Amino acid sequence: MKTSVIIFPGSNCDRDVIHAVQEITGEPVAPVWHKEDTLCPDTDLVILPGGFSYGDYLRCGAMASTSPIMKAVRDHASSGRLLLGICNGFQVLTESRLLPGSLLSNKTLTFICKRCYIKVERTDTPFTSLYNEGQVVQFPIAHHEGLYFLPPGELRELEDNGQVVFRYCSPDGEVSPDFNPNGALNNIAGVKNRKGNILGLMPHPERASESVLGGTDGALMWRSIIKWLEKEGA
Amino acid sequence: MHYSEAGLTELEYQALVKELGREPNDTEMLIMGVMWSEHCSYKSTKKILSGFPTKGRYVLMGPGENAGIVDIGDGLGLAFKVESHNHPSAVAPYQGAATGVGGIIRDILALGARPIASMDGLFFGKPGSSKTRNLSTGIVKGIGGYGNAVGVPTVGGKTFYHESYNDNPLVNAFCIGLVNVDGIVSSKTAEPGQIAVLVGSKTGRDGIAGAAFASVELAEDTKASRPNIQIGDPFVEKLLIEACLELKEKGLIVSMQDMGAAGITSSSSEIAAKSGVGMIMHFDMVPLREEGMTPWEIALSESQERMLLVILPEKLEEVSAIVRKWDLDCAVIGEVVHGSEYIIMDGENTVAHLDASTIGEGCPDPGWKMKEPSDLHDRWDFELEDLPLSTDLGKDLIELLATPSLGDKSWIFEQYDHMVQINTSIGPGNQDVSVLRIKGTSKMAALSMEADPCKCYLDPYRGGAETVARSIRSLAVCGARPLGMTNCLNFPSPEVPEQYWVLDQVVRGMAECCRKLDCPVVSGNVSLYNETSSGRILPTPVVGIVGLIETEDHLLPSGKWEEGDHLFYVGAPNPVLSGSEYQRLRTGTVKGRPLDFNSSAEMDFLERALKTASAGLARSGRVIKGGGLCVALAKECIANGSGIRMKVNIPTRKDVFLFGEGGPRAIYAVPSNRVVLFRKMWEGFPFMMLAKVEGDSLHIEDTLDIPVEYLEKAWRNN
Numbered sequence: 044m045k046t047s048v049i050i051f052p053g054s055n056c057d058r059d060v061i062h063a064v065q066e067i068t069g070e071p072v073a074p075v076w077h078k079e080d081t082l083c084p085d086t087d088l089v090i091l092p093g094g095f096s097y098g099d100y101l102r103c104g105a106m107a108s109t110s111p112i113m114k115a116v117r118d119h120a121s122s123g124r125l126l127l128g129i130c131n132g133f134q135v136l137t138e139s140r141l142l143p144g145s146l147l148s149n150k151t152l153t154f155i156c157k158r159c160y161i162k163v164e165r166t167d168t169p170f171t172s173l174y175n176e177g178q179v180v181q182f183p184i185a186h187h188e189g190l191y192f193l194p195p196g197e198l199r200e201l202e203d204n205g206q207v208v209f210r211y212c213s214p215d216g217e218v219s220p221d222f223n224p225n226g227a228l229n230n231i232a233g234v235k236n237r238k239g240n241i242l243g244l245m246p247h248p249e250r251a252s253e254s255v256l257g258g259t260d261g262a263l264m265w266r267s268i269i270k271w272l273e274k275e276g277a
Numbered sequence: 278m279h280y281s282e283a284g285l286t287e288l289e290y291q292a293l294v295k296e297l298g299r300e301p302n303d304t305e306m307l308i309m310g311v312m313w314s315e316h317c318s319y320k321s322t323k324k325i326l327s328g329f330p331t332k333g334r335y336v337l338m339g340p341g342e343n344a345g346i347v348d349i350g351d352g353l354g355l356a357f358k359v360e361s362h363n364h365p366s367a368v369a370p371y372q373g374a375a376t377g378v379g380g381i382i383r384d385i386l387a388l389g390a391r392p393i394a395s396m397d398g399l400f401f402g403k404p405g406s407s408k409t410r411n412l413s414t415g416i417v418k419g420i421g422g423y424g425n426a427v428g429v430p431t432v433g434g435k436t437f438y439h440e441s442y443n444d445n446p447l448v449n450a451f452c453i454g455l456v457n458v459d460g461i462v463s464s465k466t467a468e469p470g471q472i473a474v475l476v477g478s479k480t481g482r483d484g485i486a487g488a489a490f491a492s493v494e495l496a497e498d499t500k501a502s503r504p505n506i507q508i509g510d511p512f513v514e515k516l517l518i519e520a521c522l523e524l525k526e527k528g529l530i531v532s533m534q535d536m537g538a539a540g541i542t543s544s545s546s547e548i549a550a551k552s553g554v555g556m557i558m559h560f561d562m563v564p565l566r567e568e569g570m571t572p573w574e575i576a577l578s579e580s581q582e583r584m585l586l587v588i589l590p591e592k593l594e595e596v597s598a599i600v601r602k603w604d605l606d607c608a609v610i611g612e613v614v615h616g617s618e619y620i621i622m623d624g625e626n627t628v629a630h631l632d633a634s635t636i637g638e639g640c641p642d643p644g645w646k647m648k649e650p651s652d653l654h655d656r657w658d659f660e661l662e663d664l665p666l667s668t669d670l671g672k673d674l675i676e677l678l679a680t681p682s683l684g685d686k687s688w689i690f691e692q693y694d695h696m697v698q699i700n701t702s703i704g705p706g707n708q709d710v711s712v713l714r715i716k717g718t719s720k721m722a723a724l725s726m727e728a729d730p731c732k733c734y735l736d737p738y739r740g741g742a743e744t745v746a747r748s749i750r751s752l753a754v755c756g757a758r759p760l761g762m763t764n765c766l767n768f769p770s771p772e773v774p775e776q777y778w779v780l781d782q783v784v785r786g787m788a789e790c791c792r793k794l795d796c797p798v799v800s801g802n803v804s805l806y807n808e809t810s811s812g813r814i815l816p817t818p819v820v821g822i823v824g825l826i827e828t829e830d831h832l833l834p835s836g837k838w839e840e841g842d843h844l845f846y847v848g849a850p851n852p853v854l855s856g857s858e859y860q861r862l863r864t865g866t867v868k869g870r871p872l873d874f875n876s877s878a879e880m881d882f883l884e885r886a887l888k889t890a891s892a893g894l895a896r897s898g899r900v901i902k903g904g905g906l907c908v909a910l911a912k913e914c915i916a917n918g919s920g921i922r923m924k925v926n927i928p929t930r931k932d933v934f935l936f937g938e939g940g941p942r943a944i945y946a947v948p949s950n951r952v953v954l955f956r957k958m959w960e961g962f963p964f965m966m967l968a969k970v971e972g973d974s975l976h977i978e979d980t981l982d983i984p985v986e987y988l989e990k991a992w993r994n995n
Contacts, residue, residue: 052604053512055428059699062716076602093697095426098512154421156694157687185425185694250696255714255829257702 044272046072047086049116051107051135056093056249060129063249064090067265077110087272088125089116091132093185093247103146103188104134113139125169125268126241130186133233133243142234142243143201144193149186150226156185158258159224161232161246162212164205168235169271170242171208173263179216180260182246184224184232189245191227191234198228209233209244278303283310292641296632304621305629307573311539312546313640315805320640321771322803325781328788333797335760341551342464343387343535345799346456347760349825351718354461356390357453359398359726359765359821361804366448369506370415375423376484376509377450379581382429383535386518387584389462389525390454393698394713395424396726397434397450398765398819399689402443404681409438412446420450421692426511427518431693432704433711435726435819438681444809449765449802451726451821455715462525467532467552467587473545473611474593476600477517477583480541481566483508484579494770494806513582513605520603521584529596532587542576542636544585545611546619549633555616556633560623564606572621572628587613647781648774656735659855659869666932667863671981674907677862677936678992683904685993707916708835709751709900712826721826723757725749729903730815732856732871732939737779740856741786741818742874743939747902748822749794753883754898754943756831756890757824761799762791764820769813770806779816780805786874787818793876794883796822826890833890836916837897838946838970844921845955847964848882848901848942850928858904859936872939881962882941894955895945907935907977909944914975915989923968924978931980946970 046064050057061072073083082089096107107113113135120126120141128136136142149155161182163174174180193201201207209232213222223230225245233244248261280290283306293301293309301309315321331339337354338346344358362377378395385392397420402409424431429452484507524530532552534544541558549556560575570578588596593609600607619636621629632639667673677683690705702721703712711724727748733740749759764787771777791798807814826832838844854860855869889895897917901909914920927934944967947955956964976982 053426053515055426055515055697059697062699078602094428095512095515098426098510100512153418154425154692154694156425156696157691183696185696187425247696250699253699255702256696256699 044068044070044087044269045083045085046070046088046090047075047082048072048090048092049075049077049112051077051096051110053096053098054092054094056130056247060090060092060249063252064265067252067262068269075112077112080111080115082115082119086119088127088268089119091128091135093130093132096131096135102138104131104138107135108138120241123238123240127170128243129247130245133245134188136241136243141241142236143197144191144234146188147190147192148188149190154187155224156183158183159246160212160214160222162210162216162218164210165208168208168239168242169268170264171267172271173267177216179212179214181251181258182248182261183250184246186245189225189227191231201234202229204237206234206237207231208235208242278306280306283307284314285310288641288643289313292639296635296639304573305631308542308576308629311577312543312636317538317543318640319803320643321645321805324642325784328784329798330788330792331797331799333761333795336797336799337458338461339799340801343384345761345763346388346461347799347823348458349720352458353715354456354458355453355722355823356385356388356456357451357763357821357823358384358800359449359451359763359819360384360802361765361767362448362450363445363767363804363807365506366416367445370412371419371422372506372508374416374419374448376507376581377448378420378423379509379511379514380537381450381452382427382514383537383584385452385454386521387462387533387535388454388456389460390456391522392429392452392454392518393700394432394724395429395450395452396432396711396724396821398447398726398728399434399436400442400447400817401438402446403440404438408443416446416448417689417692423509423511425694427515428697430695430697430701432695432701432713433724433726435728436682436686436689437728437730439730439815441812441815444811445807445814447767447807447814447817449819451763453724453823460525462530462533464532464534464548465551467548467554467613469554469613469615471531471587471613472590472593472609473556473613474586474588474596475563475583475608475610476520476586477605478510478513478580479564479566479606480575480578481580482570482574482578485574485577494808507579507581509581516603516605517582517584520600520605523599524596529588529592530586531589534585536583536585538579540578540580546633546636548585548587549619550637555614555618556611557614557620557622558611560621562608562610564608572623576621645771645777646774647778649778650775656868657870661930664854664863666930670932670935671983673862674911674981674983675991677858677904677908678911678988679994680858680862683858683908703834707912710755710757712832719828721829721832723752723755723824723826724821725751726819726821728817728819730817731861731867733783733816733818735856735867735869736871737782737816738786739871739873741783742790743871744818745787745790745820746874746879748820749796749883750941751900752822752824753886754833754900756833756887757826758887759794759796759822759824762796762820762822763800764798764818765801766803767807767814767817767819768805769808783816783818790874794879830893831891833895833898835897835899835913838917839896840919840970842896842946842948842970843952843966844968844970845945845947845964846906846967847945847959847962849940849963850934852905852933852937852939854933854937857936857938859932875940879941885958885962886943889945889958894951894958895947897946899944901942901944903938905936905938911975911988913944914985915992918985919970920972920974920976920985921968921970922972922976925965925967
């Protein structure tokens with residue numbers, strides 16, 4: 044598995060995700076500066092990391108979505124290869140219209156950083172195949188704009204297509220407003236495109252990949268990707 | 278211009294004339310007014326601070342640089358420092374606190390270290406008042422707004438409420454960085470022939486002479502001070518960090534200094550003075566944000582996110598290519614020359630001609646008088662009988678847990694990204710220390726921040742020692758050997774002899790504890806004049822101590838006991854209520870004399886606690902500090918979600934044993950197969966078995982019985 048992690052000015056989880064993927068998979072991960080116009084050769088997986096690209100000025104992810112590297116990222120995804128956006132990376136994906144919806148200010152109007160329980164709704168994606176359907180995992184969130192929003196018609200379509208991969212929930216897996224940290228519609232924490240090769244999520248699996256950090260639920264995501272690539276071929 | 282308009286005293290003006298051998302011009306006078314302000318010159322405290330021990334086996338870099346560095350082996354060092362941003366935060370809470378975080382991060386960066394974590398000491402006024410609410414909301418948002426975006430996790434800190442901070446809140450920002458020992462950058466290494474380069478933001482009219490503003494009492498109308506406030510841009514700071522670290526990795530930096538207080542002048546003259554060279558600065562080459570700025574405005578602007586680098590002239594092209602990659606400005610603004618002259622040129626004109634060492638070191642000692650406060654002994658006038666034993670200690674405990682100083686702080690730390698950089702093994706919450714893993718090694722760094730202003734008020738010497746001891750005990754219990762300390766001394770005006778005496782005594786107490794427990798001071802900061810027309814703050818020394826845990830197995834956390842564990846109490850059973858949180862709760866004030874510093878007991882405790890952790894003799898440990906034993910028990914119950922049944926003969930009056938404070942004390946939950954070894958470890962030190970871990974309430978026979986969920990509710994809803 045070859046991974047390219049895009050570094051925008053203001054990205055700050057790039058080194059974290061590089062560390063986590065390398066640590067868990069032992070596979071090469073290359074940083075790619077946003078001013079480049081090509082990815083590393085033979086890239087299987089592109090990760091848009093968390094952070095505050097361009098300071099989150101204008102709108103989160105808006106300016107990064109127009110960075111030079113984004114053309115190569117689009118081409119990579121449209122050829123069916125894997126693209127993952129975490130936190131600010133998810134915001135870049137919605138701003139790029141590579142994923143539907145948008146991410147608004149948390150209902151608390153504050154930044155929220157804490158561990159959350161997340162229900163894995165789809166295990167037939169390249170990113171989640173090793174989880175059990177309905178499994179409750181713990182990933183931390185750390186964002187100010189994580190309220191996933193889209194108009195009612197589109198929301199229905201998203202749900203009908205089964206594009207919701209992760210939802211905020213209780214420790215027992217109950218999905219309800221009491222366990223929705225940021226006010227996201229239908230407790231949505233992560234969504235995929237219809238094809239399933241693009242995933243965006245607000246929680247941080249790379250922060251839950253090593254036991255010294257208090258949890259390893261995120262490690263399964265990297266292992267799922269490896270397994271899928273081995274099976275499907277790149 | 279009269280020297281007083283520049284902020285110089287007559288004594289200082291005379292000294293300056295003598296040094297120069299002539300009358301200074303206006304620009305020189307304005308520069309010196311800021312450089313000789315309290316904030317930049319430490320003129321009131323230099324002598325007092327010299328009492329701190331600064332050398333030790335782990336110290337790689339002590340006071341005098343941008344921050345101190347301790348050795349953790351494996352070719353790595355930890356650089357750390359704490360600095361105040363009190364006055365700016367009182368005037369503009371969000372920006373004041375945000376730029377405090379940004380400033381301390383650059384101090385760490387200046388050593389070539391990657392900033393890996395921050396902590397904050399926050400001191401707010403009367404809980405619940407609208408002023409406190411406004412200030413605390415803005416300050417917390419500012420810390421988060423900057424720290425989160427710049428990608429440095431805020432992993433802990435200290436928050437304390439007291440009405441003396443009503444109009445003068447304190448914001449002490451701590452930062453720690455990781456550095457390769459062979460890649461440490463110093464501000465003492467500039468040589469003639471090299472050039473000074475300004476990297477980062479453009480220079481504007483913000484925060485001009487902010488250091489001078491921080492060196493006087495806060496004005497009644499704080500709005501008038503707004504122009505003294507700096508505006509932060511964490512996005513640019515993030516770029517600056519990456520650019521500087523890339524330059525350092527490629528060996529392109531000879532010397533580096535951040536631009537904090539007094540901006541270009543301070544940073545460049547400091548490099549010159551410390552390196553023993555001269556410097557010629559060209560102000561017409563400084564990239565400006567606005568037109569028409571005068572040389573003294575450029576000299577003293579505190580525009581944020583700027584660093585001064587000294588580099589070899591032949592490396593300029595390589596340096597500017599990297600800086601441009603990060604979309605930052607890079608301008609040559611000066612040259613290093615032989616001698617000690619510090620010259621500012623504006624085109625062909627010389628606008629200032631000073632001596633570098635005069636600027637930094639030449640300020641005369643103002644010679645403030647010291648006098649013991651006449652009411653000091655009255656403060657000690659407290660007999661236990663003055664405070665009748667409460668009829669409901671359970672209710673007292675619930676109320677104590679609900680006080681904002683002791684209660685849950687999640688409303689604060691959930692607004693901070695405390696996990697970015699994925700090193701945070703123990704973050705903020707219901708633990709007394711924060712712990713970071715050091716990637717690529719088996720080691721962990723433990724951080725503790727402490728303050729105990731009430732005890733410093735009652736007895737400055739004992740309070741100072743207790744503050745340091747408290748922090749060391751917290752580290753010891755979790756298994757971390759203290760390597761070094763940084764401190765921020767927040768005090769009111771030194772011009773009042775009683776206040777100056779208190780400052781001196783506090784430092785003496787702190788220094789004694791540092792010496793005895795082998796914890797040298799490696800960096801620090803002083804913030805004086807923390808007073809307004811409505812009053813002055815309590816003496817508030819804040820300490821940040823960094824400890825090392827050799828391997829993850831040696832870490833002893835809190836909140837990990839299991840049903841059936843034996844709960845032990847270690848330490849003398851006779852603390853005191855003087856200056857305790859319990860006394861404050863019951864009487865609304867503090868009186869009496871805190872316990873004296875007992876160096877042999879502290880040393881003994883430190884070593885035994887470290888061995889207890891490294892030998893794995895306990896499953897859970899918790900130091901006893903604010904709120905005493907009972908609050909430690911309650912917090913441990915809350916963290917575990919289970920209770921204890923305690924049945925002991927309480928050797929003192931019940932409230933003294935349960936709520937008294939002071940001295941090295943802790944509780945340990947020991948699995949039954951380790952009890953013999955644990956007892957052996959603590960043989961010769963006072964200890965007793967308190968309870969068994971069982972049930973779901975905190976049960977103390979004949980005293981109180983409170984379900985853990987009630988404890989948690991009280992603690993969370995403070």
